[in-house]
Structures are given as structure tokens and as C-alpha cells.
Amino acid sequence: MYELKFIQRDRCKDGSDHLFTYIYKFYSPHTKLNYILRAEYHKGDVFAVKFYCKKDKRSDFKYNKIINRGYALRILKTCLSLVIEILKDHPTANFAIYSSRSIDFSNPEKLTEGLEENQRYRIYKDYIKSRVGKKTFTHLDYPSISSYILVNNCNEDIELKEREILEMFDRTYQGMPDIV
Amino acid sequence: MSKGEKLNWKPLRSVVSSKVSIDKLKGRRVTPQVSAKTGGRVIIP
Numbered sequence: 001m002y003e004l005k006f007i008q009r010d011r012c013k014d015g016s017d018h019l020f021t022y023i024y025k026f027y028s029p030h031t032k033l034n035y036i037l038r039a040e041y042h043k044g045d046v047f048a049v050k051f052y053c054k055k056d057k058r059s060d061f062k063y064n065k066i067i068n069r070g071y072a073l074r075i076l077k078t079c080l081s082l083v084i085e086i087l088k089d090h091p092t093a094n095f096a097i098y099s100s101r102s103i104d105f106s107n108p109e110k111l112t113e114g115l116e117e118n119q120r121y122r123i124y125k126d127y128i129k130s131r132v133g134k135k136t137f138t139h140l141d142y143p144s145i146s147s148y149i150l151v152n153n154c155n156e157d158i159e160l161k162e163r164e165i166l167e168m169f170d171r172t173y174q175g176m177p178d179i180v
Numbered sequence: 181m182s183k184g185e186k187l188n189w190k191p192l193r194s195v196v197s198s199k200v201s202i203d204k205l206k207g208r209r210v211t212p213q214v215s216a217k218t219g220g221r222v223i224i225p
Contacts, residue, residue: 114190140207141210142207143208145205149207
């Protein structure tokens with residue numbers, strides 16, 4: 001696992017349900033790359049966790065690129081450590097992941113993965129299942145859009161909370177199952 | 181042959197976003213496998 005460094009809390013002023021973002025960075029001495037980790041806080045106590053390689057920060061496809069330098073599990077463990085960090089200040093927080101489709105930039109047509117059960121989703125889901133138990137969170141997956149939600153078990157009605165989260169994302173991201 | 185050609189991937193320009201109705205989204209409950217698979221490497225209980 002790599003050391004997380006807090007950069008800033010960035011307020012979102014677009015009037016949407018996305019209220020602010022905690023931004024962190026970490027460096028992998030194995031891949032010799034820096035990564036940016038974002039925890040975007042939304043109404044309903046929901047964090048959407050995202051990360052990308054810093055060298056791609058100006059790319060529209062920074063979440064779609066395949067870095068292919070290895071050490072993915074260490075990177076995922078670092079991302080999961082952020083969940084623990086956030087729970088200290090937000091013990092009732094819920095977490096959501098939307099796994100971006102991969103794009104093969106080595107192909108002239110930029111071949112793009114399908115939306116359903118993409119490779120990131122399969123890896124993330126498997127990793128979360130094997131590292132996060134059921135005491136703190138109820139695990140919900142959405143294979144048709146390659147997404148995964150951890151609903152905090154402090155919510156009395158899990159089904160109601162799930163509905164609220166889905167409606168919030170639907171309101172906030174009209175193009176949620178879009179390419180990025 | 182590049183990575184994507186081995187799979188049923190489509191050119192980026194032909195990928196059309198389609199809005200998914202939340203009414204059709206049914207979250208499947210997943211049973212964590214922490215005890216069976218990880219041998220104590222649970223990060224969050």
C-alpha cells in the first residue's frame with residue numbers, strides 16, 4: 001500500500017448534488033508514477049471514489065486509459081485505505097464506484113470496451129468482495145452499468161437508501177453510463 | 181493485433197451513450213467472501 005497525501009478539499013459550485021471533493025495523491029515507487037485519488041461527496045452522504053494516473057490529468061479519457069505497469073492490487077489497496085480514512089470523519093458514509101470502460105489507444109480506431117461488466121468492474125468487484133466484509137456495508141452491484149455501491153449499514157432501510165442514491169446519481173449525471 | 185481486437189470491442193466513434201433508466205437498475209446483493217478467500221486480509225469488517 002502506498003502513502004496517501006491529502007491535497008485539498010475542493011468545493012463544487014455547479015449547484016448539483018455533488019458538493020465537494022477530497023483530493024489525495026500517492027506515488028508508486030514500483031510504477032514510478034503519481035496517482036490522483038478523488039472522493040467526490042454527494043448529497044445523501046455518498047462518496048464516489050475515482051482515481052487516475054497524474055500524467056493523464058489533462059486527458060478526457062484519463063479514467064479509461066490502461067496504464068499497464070502492474071501493481072494494480074497495491075493501488076487498489078491504497079484506494080480502499082481512503083475509505084477507512086473517510087469513515088473516521090464520515091462514519092455514516094456510503095460509497096459508489098463506476099468502472100470506466102477501457103479504450104485501447106494503440107489501435108487506430110481506439111477500440112472501446114462495452115458498458116456491461118467491463119474489466120475494471122470485474123477486478124474492482126472481486127477485490128471489494130474479498131477485502132470488505134458485511135458488518136459495515138451492504139454490497140450492491142449493478143453489472144449492466146459496471147457499478148458497485150457500498151451502502152452503510154447504519155442506514156435503517158437499505159432499500160430506501162439504495163433508491164435515494166440511484167435517484168441522486170440519475171439527477172446529477174444524466175449521462176452516467178456514458179463513455180467516461 | 182492490439183488488445184481490444186481480441187475482444188468484442190467497438191471503435192470509440194461508434195460507441196453511443198444510452199441512458200439507463202434507474203427503474204431498470206436492480207442492485208444485486210453481493211455476499212462478501214472475506215473469510216473464505218482472504219485468510220484474514222480484511223481491510224474493512
